Amino acid sequence: MHGSAPLSRIFGIPLRIHWSAPVLILFLGFGLARQTLPAWVPGRSATVYGLAGLVGALLLTLSLLLHETAHAVTARRAGIRVDDMTVFALGGVTRMGRPPSPRLQFAVAGIGPLTSLVLGGLATAAGLGTLHTLHWTMPAAVLLWTGWTNLLLGVFNLLPAAPLDGGRILQAVVWWRARDRERAERVAGRAGQAAGLLLSAAGWVGFLYGNGAGIWLLLIGLFMWSSALAEVRRATLVAALRGTRIGQVMTSPVATGPDWLTLDRFLVEPAARTHHPVVPVVDFAGRPSGLVNLRRLATVPPARRAEVRVRELATPLSGCVVAAPDDDLVDVLDHATAQPPILVLDDGRLVGIVTAEDLTRIARTRLPTTTRGA
Secondary structure: OOEEEEEEEOOEEEEEEEEEHHHHHHHHHHHHHHHHHHOOOOOOOOHHHHHHHHHHHHHHHHHHHHHHHHHHHHHHOOOEEEEEEEEEOOEEEEEEOOOOOOEEEEEEHHHHHHHHHHHHHHHHHHHHHHHHHHHOOHHHHHHHHHHHHHHHHHHHOOOOOOOOOHHHHHHHHHHHHOOOHHHHHHHHHHHHHHHHHHHHHHHHHHHOOOOOOOHHHHHHHHHHHHHHHHHHHHHHHHHHOOOOEEEEEEEEEEEEEEOEHHHHHHOOHHHHHOOOOEEEEEOOOOOOEEEEEHHHHHHHHHOOOOOOOOHHHOEEEOOOEOOOOOOEEEHHHOOOOOOOOOOEEEEEEEEEOOOOOHHHHHHHHHHHHHHOOO
């Protein structure tokens, strides 16, 4: 996710924090301190409310992290590739490979809401125990709020609409019944689009009537709608590409450039010979060594271009998507740890490249006219 930075690792899985996550903490903390806690536990100082609100916001953020960790750990134990987890203002997201079966899809999706519901139950029980046994009203209020919010989060995530976990569960069920993965993804995606629009409308109406939380609901709805739309488009694309070999869509021959050139020479010579925004680079022996983005090279100040060599700014081959001409295109995309382009190698030699434009071109030739116009 753009705008996120690495924070640490949990069970070996990279954890990233989006810039909007601190905004979430401040927003929740402020709302707790100014509205919820004074109504539940009146008569305390502003400092007490502020500290309690901050603790509540941090507890909820920790709950979101545990929710995503449950997804990631379950996926990894099932043998599914997990790239990283990111916490952001609207929740969390775990980047992972696609589960190979409906059963695993169901398990990975269902563990998140289950974790939230369990956390909600534990926090609620702890809050009631603190209130009735120790009579600590402020800690009890924070725990009860955390429990109620987790229960709400768990129930909300069970809505049968992608990209929510309930949408993934719906996808698993349709996939199992219809034996058609892409159809299941489209069904869940369409449900997500409808739910996103309804949430956005409800949030906008609430905001117009003076409910400040409506803007939050509006943002969640728009995020759901855009994510679901992307999933529908991806499922449609994958269905069109099913059964295609890499060699059928690759561009060949490929314009390459020496990775030892300085930027000023590279931008004048190899970069001028290609219409792609990326250029594969090769070492002294002619072996592919990586991929360079021309837009990134262009951001280097002209005064420094004679000092910097291309290999310093190139993505190394280990970080690129690599395939053979006979590989199945959809399988490569499913297991890729990065987005296209795909470098096509045959016996260590670069023989072609598959860009996002290549994928779109071949998909358009295979999609029905009505689908292309949608």
